Amino acid sequence: MAEDDPDRRRFLGVATCAVGGAAALAVGVPVLRLVIAPAGTTTVTGPSEPxxxxxxxxxxxxxxxxxxxxxxxxxxxxxxxxxxxxxxxxxxxxxxxxxxxxxxxxxxxxxxxxxxxxxxxxxxxxxxxxxxxxxxxxxxxxxxxxxxxxxxxxxxxxxxxxxxxxxxxxxxxxxx
Ligand code: FES
The missing domain is CATH 2.102.10.10 (Rieske [2Fe-2S] iron-sulphur domain)
Structure with a gap:
């Protein structure tokens, strides 16, 4: 039967992982950037002017x-x-x-x-x-x-x- 085709099952597994990974990247990268963006940069600016x-x-x-x-x-x-x-x-x-x-x-x-x-x-x-x-x-x-x-x-x-x-x-x- 077509449902038991190992190639089809493997393809569906890979496709599911690919879609899931892409979704995680789409959400995770902007969140990560937001969290770590201030690291290593000057985040507090006081007056340097008189x-x-x-x-x-x-x-x-x-x-x-x-x-x-x-x-x-x-x-x-x-x-x-x-x-x-x-x-x-x-x-x-x-x-x-x-x-x-x-x-x-x-x-x-x-x-x-x-x-x-x-x-x-x-x-x-x-x-x-x-x-x-x-x-x-x-x-x-x-x-x-x-x-x-x-x-x-x-x-x-x-x-x-x-x-x-x-x-x-x-x-x-x-x-x-
Ligand atoms: S803080 Fe120690 S003498 Fe002023």
């Missing part, structure tokens, strides 16, 4: 360093976009009318937030007692280097700061 910190007049000439939150208008990852994301904090000082010094508030030792010690007129990290001069160099403690500077410019009377993250726990200053 951020506007407002009028330079906010910072009085000769005043002590002032802590400012650094907020990105938008940060994107592969699927979402978040607005007004706090990236960190910086201490800004304006020694002269046309000069501003900005230091990251991230301790270069292990990343705690440093604070301004008004009595000692220097920065102190509360985690392991590293101390830093008002302009950033290390004074004391386990930190391998001084506070990290952040690029600032004054454009049309407004202060613009570029947020930079550095590697922690090393003497050299390397960006992440």
């Amino acid at each position: 951020l506007d910190l407002g009028p330079i007049d906010r910072f009085r000439v000769g005043a002590e360093p002032r802590k400012v939150e650094i907020i990105a208008p938008i940060v994107k990852d592969a699927w979402t976009a978040a607005r007004n994301v706090v990236l960190g904090a910086a201490f800004l000082r304006r020694p002269t009318a046309d000069k501003v010094i900005a230091l990251s508030a991230v301790c270069p030792h292990l990343g705690c937030a440093v604070g301004w010690d008004a009595a000692a007129k220097n920065f102190l990290c509360p985690c392991h007692d590293s101390r830093f001069e008002a302009d950033g160099p290390k004074l004391d403690g386990p930190s391998e280097r001084g506070l990290d500077p952040l690029p600032v410019t004054i454009v049309d009377g407004r202060l613009r700061l570029t947020w930079v993250r550095y590697k922690l726990g090393i003497a050299e200053r390397e960006t992440l």
Whole structure:
């Protein structure tokens, strides 16, 4: 009988496998691409452009360093976009009318937030007692280097700061 023909049965088996495999590929490949697409690519993008910190007049000439939150208008990852994301904090000082010094508030030792010690007129990290001069160099403690500077410019009377993250726990200053 035709139903018992071994060639026909073999053909039907191969055809079934081929159709099933093609269907699995048609569904599986796009799903796999969707899942692994972000791997190996930069999926979170923070601002590499300078951020506007407002009028330079906010910072009085000769005043002590002032802590400012650094907020990105938008940060994107592969699927979402978040607005007004706090990236960190910086201490800004304006020694002269046309000069501003900005230091990251991230301790270069292990990343705690440093604070301004008004009595000692220097920065102190509360985690392991590293101390830093008002302009950033290390004074004391386990930190391998001084506070990290952040690029600032004054454009049309407004202060613009570029947020930079550095590697922690090393003497050299390397960006992440
Ligand atoms: S994290 Fe600042 S001294 Fe350790």
